[in-house]
Amino acid sequence: MAGIYVHIPFCKKKCIYCDFYSIAAKPGIIDEYVGAVCREAIVRGGALQGEAVRTVYIGGGTPSLLSVGQLSRMVDGLRSAFDLSAVEEFTIEVNPDDVSGEVVRAYVDLGINRVSMGVQSFIDSELRFLNRRHDAMRAVDAYESIISNGISNVSIDLIYGIPGQTLQSWRQSLDMAMRLRPSHISCYSLSYEEGTRLYRMLRSHLIQEVGDETCVKMYELMARVLEDNGYEHYEISNFALPGQYSRHNSSYWDKTPYLGLGASAHSYAGGVRYYNPDSIKSYIDGIACGKAVAVGEELSLCERYDEEVMLRLRTSKGIDAGALRGAYGIPFYDYFMSVVKRFVDSGLMECDGSRYRLSRKGVMLSDMIMRELMYV
Ligand code: SF4
Secondary structure, three states, X not given: OEEEEEEEOEOOOOOOOOOOOOEOOOOOHHHHHHHHHHHHHHHOOOOOOOOOEEEEEEEEOOHHHOOHHHHHHHHHHHHHHOOOOOOOEEEEEEOHHXXXXXXXXXXXXXXXXXXXXXXXXXXXXXXXXXXXXXOHHHHHHHHHHHXXXXXXXXXXXXXXXXXXXXXXXXXXXXXXXXXXXXXXXXXXXXXXOOOOHHHHHHHOOOOOOOOHHHHHHHXXXXXXXXHHOOOEEEEOOEEEOOOOOOHHHXXXXXXXXXXXXXXXXXXXXXXXXXXXXXXXHHHHHHHHOOOOOOEEEEOOHHHHHHHHHHHHHOEOOOEEHHHHHHHHOHHHHHHHHHHHHHHHHOOXXXXXXXXXXXXXXXXXXXXXXXXXHOOO
16 A cells, blocks of 8 residues: 655745745746646656555645646646545645635545644634734634535644743643544644744744743643543644544554655655655756656665654554564664663653553653664
8 A cells, every 4th residue: 555645835925933845836836836746646657566545645835725726637647647546545735724615625526535724723823923824713614614515534733832822822722623623633842943934033032932841731731631532642743533543644654655746745665765856946847857856765774773663653553672673683673672671661661562652751752762762
């Protein structure tokens, strides 16, 4: 089984915390870009080596900036290059501001059965601070419109640790999310990435970071509220109602092969990672020459072990040490066991037979634990 990811690198305006590759679309560029994605799909049609495609994910950027005509041309392009008849989950990311009943009905007609909406907060002052386009009421209306027009599988993103956010306002956002009850919720702690406006504001002392202690309390509040409401905490940042895990994202953590199309998209198959060019111009120009633009990099055994440990540790399933030994051999297994024992003894990890996972306490220190468990 395999997945396809399509990157749409356009946004109307930049959120202050965002370091993803996205630009404001100039007239005509989206049409040109859609044409390039369709051509790339044809050129790389054999890349999944006959594996059935189980998930399709159109992410960004802001895919909901594509008109229905542009999106439908792109989906037709994918269908002519790949057999999508076995697709179980077909997701599109949307900005609440772009959602209407008409758009959602068009998504349904195209076979899209899941929407991931960037809500981030249900508090207007927090949304303004983040430079989001929508307000809280728009997000609620958009959610209801998605559900009432035929897509019941909806994921929303929320952010905690926003300067000015309090435990009380975070609770308000969580409570509103619980009232809507989407099938899936991703919660991220705000991070200060170099190159973003948020980072510059911090460095110039215009804003203050929310303290570590408050962030831990926000994380604990979130986990408690969501779990009390029936959500399963299946990955560090992801919660889902039973049976509603994101299949596409789960396949990244399970190392299922996937093909990434579009500027700055990555792909993975058979221990090789492929990278498309970051710049839209280089991508479109490269595709126009009729050749694949992805550059491949074969991962060493060490790199594959490190990646596997890092990805699997993010999930509630954790890592099976026996499977690790089978895949990477005794030296890697011995190394893993020697480090993991310390974390189990200190309560940062839990052990169930040969399976190891982060404890609730360990999740807060996941970066450090992963670094220690990695081989290089
Ligand atoms: S909409 Fe998403 S991709 Fe675009 S700037 Fe905001 S966070 Fe980044």
